Amino acid sequence: xxxxxxxxxxxxxxxxxxxxxxxxxxxxxxxxxxxxxxxxxxxxxxxxxxxxxxxxxxxxxxxxxxxxxxxxxxxxxxxxxxxxxxxxxxxxxxxxxxxxxxxxxxxxxxxxxxxxxxxxxxxxxxxxxxxxxxxxxxxxxxxxxxxxxxxxxxxxxxxxxxxxxxxxxx
Amino acid sequence: xxxxxxxxxxxxxxxxxxxxxxxxxxxxxxxxxxxxxxxxxxxxxxxxxxxxxxxxxxxxxxxxxxxxxxxxxxxxxxxxxxxxxxxxxxxxxxxxxxxxxxxxxxxxxxxxxxxxxxxxxxxxxxxxxxxxxxxxxxxxxxxxxxxxxxxxxxxxxxxxxxxxxxxxxx
DNA sequence: TAAACTATGTCAGCATTATTGACTTTATAA
DNA sequence: TTATAAAGTCAATAATGCTGACATAGTTTA
Numbered sequence: 001x002x003x004x005x006x007x008x009x010x011x012x013x014x015x016x017x018x019x020x021x022x023x024x025x026x027x028x029x030x031x032x033x034x035x036x037x038x039x040x041x042x043x044x045x046x047x048x049x050x051x052x053x054x055x056x057x058x059x060x061x062x063x064x065x066x067x068x069x070x071x072x073x074x075x076x077x078x079x080x081x082x083x084x085x086x087x088x089x090x091x092x093x094x095x096x097x098x099x100x101x102x103x104x105x106x107x108x109x110x111x112x113x114x115x116x117x118x119x120x121x122x123x124x125x126x127x128x129x130x131x132x133x134x135x136x137x138x139x140x141x142x143x144x145x146x147x148x149x150x151x152x153x154x155x156x157x158x159x160x161x162x163x164x165x166x167x168x169x170x
Numbered sequence: 171x172x173x174x175x176x177x178x179x180x181x182x183x184x185x186x187x188x189x190x191x192x193x194x195x196x197x198x199x200x201x202x203x204x205x206x207x208x209x210x211x212x213x214x215x216x217x218x219x220x221x222x223x224x225x226x227x228x229x230x231x232x233x234x235x236x237x238x239x240x241x242x243x244x245x246x247x248x249x250x251x252x253x254x255x256x257x258x259x260x261x262x263x264x265x266x267x268x269x270x271x272x273x274x275x276x277x278x279x280x281x282x283x284x285x286x287x288x289x290x291x292x293x294x295x296x297x298x299x300x301x302x303x304x305x306x307x308x309x310x311x312x313x314x315x316x317x318x319x320x321x322x323x324x325x326x327x328x329x330x331x332x333x334x335x336x337x338x339x340x
Numbered sequence: 341t342a343a344a345c346t347a348t349g350t351c352a353g354c355a356t357t358a359t360t361g362a363c364t365t366t367a368t369a370a
Numbered sequence: 371t372t373a374t375a376a377a378g379t380c381a382a383t384a385a386t387g388c389t390g391a392c393a394t395a396g397t398t399t400a
Contacts, residue, residue, distance in 0.1 A: 145315020152304035
């Protein structure tokens, strides 16, 4: 008897990595790895009045210096009301600077201040340290596979969401 | 000039996958892939009064049928008060059954009811579908690398947290 | 130029999911 | 029998998301 949600392997050897159990293991791996992935920055953030949402904002402002508010909204995929709360705190606390657009004065370009860069580095150092040791332990070939699978997992998301994200990533 | 947070490659070829930029790309990849990874179940859950926390509970009760409440707490890494709210709803709604332990009557063993299994399958189908197509597109070697890197990312987390999780995973 | 649209910001209210702390009930162990 | 353990509960609080409504300034278009 084959349940309706069971994968039926056509060629056993080639499809073994696609059995339901393999997929469920991958799903749990994603869950636990993501937990580990965020745990170091989360610990650091406890010393501040900031949370994960602040980390994300700071990360992407650092990576795409001078990006517009609307760009950040597209990247994060949240509402402007949600982002605004976070951004307002960061700006009031002097970690982020919001400069009026030069071409279009309605736009605001976002930058990290020196203090903002300090926090970004602190968070990034912790997260990169874990990634580096994982990459090193797994080796270059594994890293290629890791990246490839993650890109494929993203793919559907990007198509169904904002198409601009892919450009922003690279 | 080399900043204090720059990786200094010893042998250029071998270390290229460990540059700060490569690591930051990996970090963003994790972020976006996780978003995609949760997006399908999240959509389904909007038709119910449930959220991601319910999904997790249902997933692990299905995967480790009859597990104790304390096991679930260890796996999820949340407080019993947080879990209790979610579990109470699932039990009241008839998706989860809580049976008194046979050896130790203080313990409660958790099971999905038929309705619980129905929901689990619905959520799991969506998530596995995305994983399957990603795995298929990336190929078996990439999947091996993917799994290896995720395990390494987890490692630190497990050591610093509940050691029992690793047993529970396999 | 006047009207429509765009980018940003803000207020208020609400939902989900997490936290801490205090306490109860029941059952097992010392 | 007293101490410990597993589970459940109440109350208060926090972070982060949402919707809806609205304001202000600047740009486009008719």
